[in-house]
Structures are given as structure tokens and as C-alpha cells.
Amino acid sequence: MTEQAFISVLGGGSFGTAIANIAAENGNRVRQWMRDPERAAEVNQLHENTRYMPGYSLHENLIASTEIKEISDAEIIFFSIPSKSFPQVVDQVRPYISKHQMLVSTTKGIQGDGFRLMSQVLADAFPDNPIGVISGPNLAKEIGQHQLTATVIASASNQVRTRLQEVLGCRYFRVYANSDVFGVELGGALKNIYAIASGMAASLGMGENTKAMLITRSLAEMSRFAEALGANPYTFLGLAGVGDLIVTCTSSLSRNYRVGYAVAKGEAIEEAVDDLGEVAEGINTLKIVKDKAEEMGIYMPLVSGLHGLLYEKKELSEVIDELMLAEQSTDVDFVLSREEHLKHHE
Secondary structure, three states: OOOOOEEEEEOOOHHHHHHHHHHHHOOOEEEEEOOOHHHHHHHHHHOOEOOOEOOOOOOOOEEEEOOHHHHHHOOEEEEOOOOOOHHHHHHHHHHHOOOOOEEEEOOOOEEOOOOEEHHHHHHHHOOOOOEEEEEOOOOHHHHHOOOOEEEEEEEOOHHHHHHHHHHHOOOOEEEEEEOOHHHHHHHHHHHHHHHHHHHHHHHOOOOHHHHHHHHHHHHHHHHHHHHHOOOOHHHHHOHHHHHHHHHHHHOOOOHHHHHHHHHHOOOOHHHHHHHHOOOOHHHHHHHHHHHHHHHHOOOOHHHHHHHHHHHOOOOHHHHHHHHHOOOOOOOOOOOOOHHHHHHHOO
């Protein structure tokens, strides 16, 4: 029998609530930290997070709190905070963290200052702590319904990987392990960009061929970018790569997909984000990745095209022409690289 853990989840959003509830259902003591006292009281009294997970009953082992210092006793601390707020929360919790605690990020985003992923933000702040990340095709509302779901825990620490599998694994939630923290985390961040593009394609009534082309070229672009930054391209064949990409590019439950859908219907990007009422990480990630790709000379036509549509006032027809009439390149870079392909045309 798995030893009971005391777990803290920082963040009151949909995925933080889903993770907190899985751990609680598995018999662990769980504290979920929220900024809003009214929302914390609601969770404790109604056992429901009506803003982010309406209609989903939460286990009695899950207790919400606004007292962040309570994390000092936790064995595992999940950081389920939007990427923009991540550094501030890290600074806020710093006095209460000891080096034996496992720190796990569930945030799928990138910090623009120095192109840092959330695990790097944690490692910089807590160099002595074991650190992990969770990513995969994990729509929170489906997890709340106990739909069969799988995720990936990535960590350099075998202890973290094993413990997270014990704490979160159950009959409807399966946890796979990976040691490629950078690749798993990049997959989770990058796919949000392409989910916006897929939402736009669906909104415009584009065909199944187009959708298939968009998803597979997105995967090629993601893995090319990630390998250039030191990730293992094979990671992108797994749940945190192609798995997460498929679900966010095809589901109306995906926040980034819904933003893209609304923009293609004529809403301004700011209006679409406001209407969503939740953080769509792909908006911020798009700008950061475009700048990094240009800095490193990485070929990312879909990122450039989407940036042109959202921020450079380009027309859709112009972007499509640029994508379809550009130099026809290789299908899979790791079979025949772009450079090798271009040599054949010289």
C-alpha cells in the first residue's frame, strides 16, 4: 500500500484543482492554496470550484487555504500558477521551502527573461530541491469527469518520478515517466501556439486535409525547435509531444484553441482572451518563441505566420500564400534534414 503523502497545490485554476482532487481521492492529505478567500471558503463548504471546475465534486481530503506558509510541511508541492505570475509566487514561498521537498511544475509556459522554463525558474530559486514537471494531453474538465487520461512526470530524480506515479496514479489517471525535463516541458509550452492556429483553421471551415497538415507540420516545427535547444526529439513522439498537440489542436475544451476560434470569427485578440476568463498561455509563448527562433536561426514558418496574423496586421490570404508557396522542404528533419534537402536543390 502506498504511503500517504501531505501535498500542497499552489493555484486555484482548473488543472491545479484537478491534480489536487486526484491526490485527495488517492487518500492523501491535500492543501490547495488560493489567493481568493471567498473561493477557498466555497471549496471547503461546497466541495466545488465553481469558477474553474463548475459541476465537479471535490473530495473531502482536499482543503483550500489562503495561508501559503502551510506548504512548509508538504512532501510534494505542485506549482499550478500561470507563467506570468510564476516568479512572484516562487519569491512568495521561498521562506517556507526546505530542501527535502519535491517541487513539481504543471505550468505550460515560458518566461521571456532569458527564455526560462518553469523548472529552470524553480531550479534557480531552489538549487538543492528535487524538481519535476507534469505535462501531457490533460484537459482538466475531462479529468474531473474521471475520463481515462495519461500524463508524463519528467525529472532527473528517480525518487520524484516514482513518488509522483504512486501519489497520482489511479484507475483513470496513468502516470508515465521521462527524464527529459526540458523536452517534456517544451512540448507542453509549444503546443499552445499551434492550438491557436488550429482553432482558427476550424473556425474558418478548413478541411480535414488542412487540419492533418497543420498538426503534423506543427509537430515537425516543435521538435526541430526543441532539438536545437537541447531536448530529445523522441520525447515529441510521446504524450507530452504529439499526445498533447492532438488534444489541444482538436478540442473545444482547449483554451488556446478557443482563442484562435474566436479571433478567426473577427474578435480582437484581447477581447478573445478576456471572454475566455482563463489564461491562454499560447499568446505569450508565441512572442517569446518567435524571438528565440529568429535569434537562433530556426525555421518556424507556422510560428512566423501566426505572429503575422495576430500582431503584424497581415491578411490571412497573405500568410497562407507564404506558407504554401515557400520552398518545399523535408517531411521529417531527423530522416532528411532541411540542410540536406536544400543541398539536393543547389
